[in-house]
Amino acid sequence: MESSxxxxxxxxxxxxxxxxxxxxxxxxxxxxWYTSILEEHKAVRTHAGIxxxxxxxxxxxxxxxxxxxxxxxxxxxxxxxxxxGAQLCLLCFENGGILDDLWVYRVETDKYLIVWNxxxxxxxxQWLDKWAGKNPDFRIDDVSAKTVMLAxxxxxxxxxxxxxxxxxLPRFGHKEAVIGGIKVYAARTGxxxxxxxxxIADIADTVRLWELFTKAGVKPCGLxxxxxxxxxxxxxxxxQDMDSxxxxxxxxxxxxxxxxxxxxxxxxxLIEIKQKGIKRKLIGFEIQGREIARNxxxxxxxxxxxxxxxxxxxSPMLNKNVGFGYVPVEMADINTSIDIMxxxxxxxxxxxxxxxxxRGG
Amino acid sequence: MTxxxxxxxxxxxxxxxxxxxxxxxxxxxxxxxLGDIVYVxxxxxxxxxxxxxxxxxxxxxxxxxxxxxxxxxxxTEVNQAAIDEPKIxxxxxxxxxxxxxxxxxxxxxxxxxxxxxxxxxxxAKLTKExxx
Numbered sequence: 001m002e003s004s005x006x007x008x009x010x011x012x013x014x015x016x017x018x019x020x021x022x023x024x025x026x027x028x029x030x031x032x033w034y035t036s037i038l039e040e041h042k043a044v045r046t047h048a049g050i051x052x053x054x055x056x057x058x059x060x061x062x063x064x065x066x067x068x069x070x071x072x073x074x075x076x077x078x079x080x081x082x083x084x085g086a087q088l089c090l091l092c093f094e095n096g097g098i099l100d101d102l103w104v105y106r107v108e109t110d111k112y113l114i115v116w117n118x119x120x121x122x123x124x125x126q127w128l129d130k131w132a133g134k135n136p137d138f139r140i141d142d143v144s145a146k147t148v149m150l151a152x153x154x155x156x157x158x159x160x161x162x163x164x165x166x167x168x169l170p171r172f173g174h175k176e177a178v179i180g181g182i183k184v185y186a187a188r189t190g191x192x193x194x195x196x197x198x199x200i201a202d203i204a205d206t207v208r209l210w211e212l213f214t215k216a217g218v219k220p221c222g223l224x225x226x227x228x229x230x231x232x233x234x235x236x237x238x239x240q241d242m243d244s245x246x247x248x249x250x251x252x253x254x255x256x257x258x259x260x261x262x263x264x265x266x267x268x269x270l271i272e273i274k275q276k277g278i279k280r281k282l283i284g285f286e287i288q289g290r291e292i293a294r295n296x297x298x299x300x301x302x303x304x305x306x307x308x309x310x311x312x313x314x315s316p317m318l319n320k321n322v323g324f325g326y327v328p329v330e331m332a333d334i335n336t337s338i339d340i341m342x343x344x345x346x347x348x349x350x351x352x353x354x355x356x357x358x359r360g361g
Numbered sequence: 362m363t364x365x366x367x368x369x370x371x372x373x374x375x376x377x378x379x380x381x382x383x384x385x386x387x388x389x390x391x392x393x394x395l396g397d398i399v400y401v402x403x404x405x406x407x408x409x410x411x412x413x414x415x416x417x418x419x420x421x422x423x424x425x426x427x428x429x430x431x432x433x434x435x436x437t438e439v440n441q442a443a444i445d446e447p448k449i450x451x452x453x454x455x456x457x458x459x460x461x462x463x464x465x466x467x468x469x470x471x472x473x474x475x476x477x478x479x480x481x482x483x484x485a486k487l488t489k490e491x492x493x
Contacts, residue, residue, distance in 0.1 A: 021396070036451075037422045038397045224396065224423050290400045292420055314399055314422050343418065343425075 193233025
């Protein structure tokens with residue numbers, strides 16, 4: 001944490017008014033649930049839910065050299081995106097360790113929007129500033145404190161009357177729009193495995209924007225159900241499933257790295273890592289019992305400790321308990337039996353495809 | 362409503378004493394703090410428990426919590442319904458979601474527990490502290 005005082009989003013009062021249970025998430029005072037994690041999860045999988053994601057960072061990179069700069073910083077070159085396109089990629093250190101995963105949106109030829117995780121915002125900004133150097137021919141504007149960001153997710157959101165001006169956006173598409181009389185920047189992205197939008201607006205419009213959705217029957221959802229949704233959909237959480245001590249290949253995030261494209265920070269190290277081959281790998285598992293595996297629990301194989309759980313939880317869609325963890329590469333095949341040590345008891349589990357749930361499948 | 366004839370611990374367990382027998386569970390405050398409960402690991406009948414020592418684990422979607430015995434004694438019965446369908450602990454923690462029955466070895470220990478009024482004051486204070 002960068003400060004002992006918890007940071008508050010513009011919706012903090014609203015969460016408290018709604019009776020949310022609050023928790024410290026990456027130094028932010030955030031809602032874990034309003035009514036129940038399971039009810040909120042169901043709302044997102046069957047209808048529509050709304051999340052306050054204002055704790056995430058929003059940074060504009062604008063100017064002649066913006067694209068070249070981001071090509072150097074990110075593991076996939078944003079300059080190859082069409083205007084209106086977006087991609088998920090990584091911010092790596094020189095040694096190939098992961099600083100963050102983030103979305104980069106190409107808004108104009110020389111104008112990009114970055115949305116990154118709430119954790120380590122200061123270090124990430126310093127990292128960009130360091131590489132930008134003195135007098136760069138582009139600007140880095142962090143607008144996080146001046147804006148609010150909501151994620152509206154679920155199979156019904158595209159049919160919401162209040163979102164009709166952005167319902168035409170393709171997957172990962174984004175644009176400036178007006179919804180309910182409020183000027184926003186909207187993208188068809190999310191972190192739940194469902195259709196949905198992420199919407200940025202001026203801080204002055206916070207309550208109006210929130211109520212636009214809640215009055216349309218969209219259910220307020222907390223971080224508890226967000227974590228359950230992303231795990232179920234096979235999405236990883238930076239700082240928990242991968243960090244500066246893991247490289248993209250062992251984290252099963254090679255698909256976020258373009259080794260053929262432009263040179264980026266960390267590429268040299270990653271070429272070497274790829275040549276040498278990885279020793280451990282992030283896998284998905286399914287518990288063969290009713291216990292939940294949680295972050296830090298040990299993974300065993302034939303009575304020997306071989307790895308560690310990074311994320312674990314209940315999947316209501318599968319009615320099973322699932323998780324992610326690292327094991328040696330030679331044990332990482334689908335259907336391999338492992339044991340998870342849960343409170344001094346080995347609980348059998350099986351390695352499975354980590355996309356536990358797929359929408360419409 | 363906190364049942365008047367129950368006794369309570371600071372760790373949010375309750376016991377409903379009946380002579381030297383007692384029915385045990387967790388409180389409404391506890392289930393509310395835990396959120397959606399998905400797994401309960403109860404001791405077996407015949408197991409001995411000691412007052413304020415570990416009795417069982419209850420796991421919610423969000424966290425796992427240990428609970429402690431409100432009185433020393435021997436487990437005589439466990440509630441299979443709570444094991445089979447843990448969410449009833451969220452729905453009816455003082456009623457059908459009792460956890461175990463105990464034969465109490467020292468009824469005088471019950472004097473170490475709070476009555477329902479004291480427990481209400483105690484939890485109101487906890488709730489207030491959390492909101493601040």
